[in-house]
Amino acid sequence: MQLPKFLLGDNTDFPDDIFIIHTDYPQFIINLVNDEIEWLEDVTGENEDELTNEINDLIEQASSFYDREMERYKE
Numbered sequence: 001m002q003l004p005k006f007l008l009g010d011n012t013d014f015p016d017d018i019f020i021i022h023t024d025y026p027q028f029i030i031n032l033v034n035d036e037i038e039w040l041e042d043v044t045g046e047n048e049d050e051l052t053n054e055i056n057d058l059i060e061q062a063s064s065f066y067d068r069e070m071e072r073y074k075e
Contacts, residue, residue: 006065020062026055030062 009019009029018032027040037059043051 006062008066008069018066020066022058022062028058030059032063032066035059 003023005022005024007021007023009021011017011019016033020030020032022028022030025041026043029038029040030036037055
């Protein structure tokens with residue numbers, strides 16, 4: 001099965017939160033309300049500067065994904 005790079009998630013236990021799940025390496029869930037990240041796999045041992053840049057890029061991609069999805073819901 002091929003999964004999309006990002007998935008949108010919500011949960012009635014957290015009614016004000018918006019979750020984006022990143023399914024590629026490094027897998028994580030980000031709460032867009034407070035930018036808190038929960039890592040689903042170990043990312044230690046990586047080049048720290050490279051990893052920081054990659055994470056920042058992925059967070060921007062997750063935000064863009066959310067904005068795109070919300071625009072599509074409006075249509």
